[in-house]
Amino acid sequence: MTLLSVNGVTKRYGGLTAVDDVSFDIVAGELVGLIGPNGSGKTTLLNILSGLATADAGEILLADIPCQRLTPEQLAHRGVMRMFQLTRVFRRMNVIDNLLVAGRALGLDHGEALTRAHALISELRLDAVAALDAGQLSGGQMKLLEFGVCFMVPPRIALLDEPFAAVHPTMKEIMGAFIRARHAKGQTFILVSHDMPVVVELCPRAICMNAGAVVIDATTREVLNDARVIEAYLGGHAA
Amino acid sequence: MSAINVDLAVNGFITGLFYALMAIGLSLIFGILKIVNFAHGEFYMVGAYAYTLVALAFGVPVWVALPIAFLVGALVGWATERTLMRPLYAGYTSWGLMRDEYAVIVTFGLSLFLINLVDKVIGPYAYRGPPLVETSRVVLGPVLISGHRLLAAGIAIAVILITAALIKWSFWGQQIRAVSQNRLGASLAGIDTAKASAIVFMLSGGLAAFAGALLSPVINASPDVGIFPAVKSYIIVVLGGMGSVPGAIVASLLLGVIESFGAVYLSYQYRDAFGLILLMLFLLFRPQGLFGEKGREV
Amino acid sequence: MTQPATPAAGAQLTTTKTTVEFRAALVAMAIVALIPLGVGNPYWLGVLIVSMYFAILAGGWNLLAGYTGQFSLAPATFAMIGAYTTGLLGTYYNVPPLLGIVAAVVVSGLVGLLLGRAVLRLVGPYLALTTLSFAEIMRLVASNTIDITRGDLGLGVAGLPIGRLAWYYLFLAVLVVLLILFYLLLRSKAGLFLQAIRDDEVAARRAGVDVVFWKTAAFTLSAAASGLAGALYAHFAELVTPELGLIAQTGLILSMAVIGGMGTLAGPLVAAFLVYVLSEWLRDVGGYQLVVFAALVVIFARFFREGLWGLAKAAVRRWRQA
Numbered sequence A: 001m002t003l004l005s006v007n008g009v010t011k012r013y014g015g016l017t018a019v020d021d022v023s024f025d026i027v028a029g030e031l032v033g034l035i036g037p038n039g040s041g042k043t044t045l046l047n048i049l050s051g052l053a054t055a056d057a058g059e060i061l062l063a064d065i066p067c068q069r070l071t072p073e074q075l076a077h078r079g080v081m082r083m084f085q086l087t088r089v090f091r092r093m094n095v096i097d098n099l100l101v102a103g104r105a106l107g108l109d110h111g112e113a114l115t116r117a118h119a120l121i122s123e124l125r126l127d128a129v130a131a132l133d134a135g136q137l138s139g140g141q142m143k144l145l146e147f148g149v150c151f152m153v154p155p156r157i158a159l160l161d162e163p164f165a166a167v168h169p170t171m172k173e174i175m176g177a178f179i180r181a182r183h184a185k186g187q188t189f190i191l192v193s194h195d196m197p198v199v200v201e202l203c204p205r206a207i208c209m210n211a212g213a214v215v216i217d218a219t220t221r222e223v224l225n226d227a228r229v230i231e232a233y234l235g236g237h238a239a
Numbered sequence B: 001m002s003a004i005n006v007d008l009a010v011n012g013f014i015t016g017l018f019y020a021l022m023a024i025g026l027s028l029i030f031g032i033l034k035i036v037n038f039a040h041g042e043f044y045m046v047g048a049y050a051y052t053l054v055a056l057a058f059g060v061p062v063w064v065a066l067p068i069a070f071l072v073g074a075l076v077g078w079a080t081e082r083t084l085m086r087p088l089y090a091g092y093t094s095w096g097l098m099r100d101e102y103a104v105i106v107t108f109g110l111s112l113f114l115i116n117l118v119d120k121v122i123g124p125y126a127y128r129g130p131p132l133v134e135t136s137r138v139v140l141g142p143v144l145i146s147g148h149r150l151l152a153a154g155i156a157i158a159v160i161l162i163t164a165a166l167i168k169w170s171f172w173g174q175q176i177r178a179v180s181q182n183r184l185g186a187s188l189a190g191i192d193t194a195k196a197s198a199i200v201f202m203l204s205g206g207l208a209a210f211a212g213a214l215l216s217p218v219i220n221a222s223p224d225v226g227i228f229p230a231v232k233s234y235i236i237v238v239l240g241g242m243g244s245v246p247g248a249i250v251a252s253l254l255l256g257v258i259e260s261f262g263a264v265y266l267s268y269q270y271r272d273a274f275g276l277i278l279l280m281l282f283l284l285f286r287p288q289g290l291f292g293e294k295g296r297e298v
Numbered sequence C: 001m002t003q004p005a006t007p008a009a010g011a012q013l014t015t016t017k018t019t020v021e022f023r024a025a026l027v028a029m030a031i032v033a034l035i036p037l038g039v040g041n042p043y044w045l046g047v048l049i050v051s052m053y054f055a056i057l058a059g060g061w062n063l064l065a066g067y068t069g070q071f072s073l074a075p076a077t078f079a080m081i082g083a084y085t086t087g088l089l090g091t092y093y094n095v096p097p098l099l100g101i102v103a104a105v106v107v108s109g110l111v112g113l114l115l116g117r118a119v120l121r122l123v124g125p126y127l128a129l130t131t132l133s134f135a136e137i138m139r140l141v142a143s144n145t146i147d148i149t150r151g152d153l154g155l156g157v158a159g160l161p162i163g164r165l166a167w168y169y170l171f172l173a174v175l176v177v178l179l180i181l182f183y184l185l186l187r188s189k190a191g192l193f194l195q196a197i198r199d200d201e202v203a204a205r206r207a208g209v210d211v212v213f214w215k216t217a218a219f220t221l222s223a224a225a226s227g228l229a230g231a232l233y234a235h236f237a238e239l240v241t242p243e244l245g246l247i248a249q250t251g252l253i254l255s256m257a258v259i260g261g262m263g264t265l266a267g268p269l270v271a272a273f274l275v276y277v278l279s280e281w282l283r284d285v286g287g288y289q290l291v292v293f294a295a296l297v298v299i300f301a302r303f304f305r306e307g308l309w310g311l312a313k314a315a316v317r318r319w320r321q322a
Ligand SMILES: Nc1ncnc2c1ncn2[C@@H]1O[C@H](COP(=O)(O)OP(=O)(O)OP(=O)(O)O)[C@@H](O)[C@H]1O
Pocket: A013, A016, A017, A018, A036, A037, A038, A039, A040, A041, A042, A043, A044, A045, A085, B296, B297, B298
């Protein structure tokens, strides 16, 4: 069953086409890698999918219901959760409260939210810092916390924007295990990453963007061996 | 244009010049720190007192008292930057979130502090500054104007032009503009951003104080004399586009003229409300100001 | 069911924090309730009544600025709007004071709702400037529509047939009711949502918080509380003037919240008493009170961001450890 269907989505900033006629479908339970050189439009696409930017053209269907006009909070209630490339947490609230915000906002009662928060904290190995304000966490711990926020109420689709960037290998391991475990239980993901070994390991399927457009959408092996992808990355490095 | 309209236009224009002296500094500060300095009016007040007291108490000639007022204002600006503004950029990462409220509280508090300090130390009474020249009436065609006002207007034009030229062409002017555009990039390029901020505060304090000195024979120095011109400069930086110096100059002149005509043709009582209403409308519907381009979203 | 991990159990939830602060505030209010037993002097009772007026304003502003991060510079204006609502209704339509006070709450709440909606997208300096202009425009209107408001002379308002002591307990009762209301609000999920919005609006939206609703609600509530304070004060002083809406009044409210500790339930309330009573007392010994408080605001903002409440908390912690 197609969970998310993106049809001809385009976004322009002035003369620049950040997302150029992008189309793809994602079936429930898939874990799709979204790759592409810097500035290829990955974050912009996630912004559109999560309601933070509006597409200039195209259509987005979530379980066959159009949703390109919805606000981020409405999308959150419909099960679209996203992690930001530049980590966003509530810096002056402690780790548990950060999790409670998402839980309560999405309709859990206090007791249930607290139970889930504690479970996530131990799963993400944040026990030692649970009492700290989020602003006092390390960069990697903040990412883990943001993971937790996205999964207080398991979303229908999780959009992860470079969760592994600048994260210590140990934490990367925790995140990888977290993603794998959820995926095994049927969680749907789009995972943006520059870390090719991780993409190869986690994602059966990958989409590569360049200059706003989809270059190829196939199995990860095929994508990484595709001449256009190599060209895009080399071109990206040369520029 | 009838005689009265010429008179209104000329007088509005001159008022606008004084506004510009105030607003340029506020705009520069917004440019470089992205904050509104709510103590800006007190820089003006300090200048009005410095000029008046130095001239009256010590008998210093007005032409010396004027630059002294500038220096005193620059000193206050410098001290403000040194003691209160550093946390806004001195590597306090967790301040990122707090910086807006910190800036409002601290500058608001500084404003209250200076007003009440002067009120206690010097007293609540108003002091009239000595005019630059005693000629009370100069007739220029249909326009009647006091000698002091005319001379002050000329000086204001000169100071505005010099300031604009310094910002555009001088070494530090270029550094300041670089920091305003991109603080991080500028610091990576080896620009001393702290020093640039200090210079902006000195210039800003000096200009506002200079305006206070120039106007002290017209609007007498009193502890809360700065509130009024400060509100005007808030309006101007919004109309001109927050942080834009040319925008601030044009908006100053425009506001001066609008108020001058509005007071006669619309309502004298509400002459001070026009600008405030414009400010609200602009911030709500056109936050980039009259000339600015729409910025990036999110 | 898994047991919560132990270290996390030591974390203090926002709700717990709020409860601690609420208890402290109640203790402070209990002390205030006992003061008239020892102090009969009507002058000092009057000072305390005005302190309570400011405590309501500081508390209301703290809800908006301290908890929600919306730095409005118009709290005094809403008090002025409330005061004029009941004053004008009484003068022109013979509306009895109690009804006038209710109307004041509704009107100032509505104006707050509209302003809150209008400034929804504005942050930081932009919000401060817009609300400051709103404040000044309202004050100009009040002082210039002389035919109706009698301008700066002020509008005479009916008093209530009660003595000073009764006024004292009336103000205290209102203050305590508001305190309980704020406590119930902040202890619920609303407390979490407001603080989340303050810290990061985009992240709050991502988490599913209805930011538009909660920001507007905070604005409305805060304005209504200020309007209530203003209306009560109008009948207490039997006079309304545009001075109620002076920026300097907002400065005083802001000082109280900053010195007490923004974003804490007890801090601003207690600081309102300390600041106002001390300022009356200092007035007798040289009149440097406003200089001192302005300096304190700057010093607290610069060095003790959590205010007196934060200092007290740190002191208690040190004492427990020793
Ligand atoms: N709000 C905006 N205004 C103008 N241009 C924008 C905006 N957001 C993104 N862009 C531009 O759109 C293009 C795509 O940016 P985007 O952030 O989506 O790339 P990305 O694939 O996520 O890159 P990276 O791997 O570096 O994160 C870039 O050229 C960027 O400058």
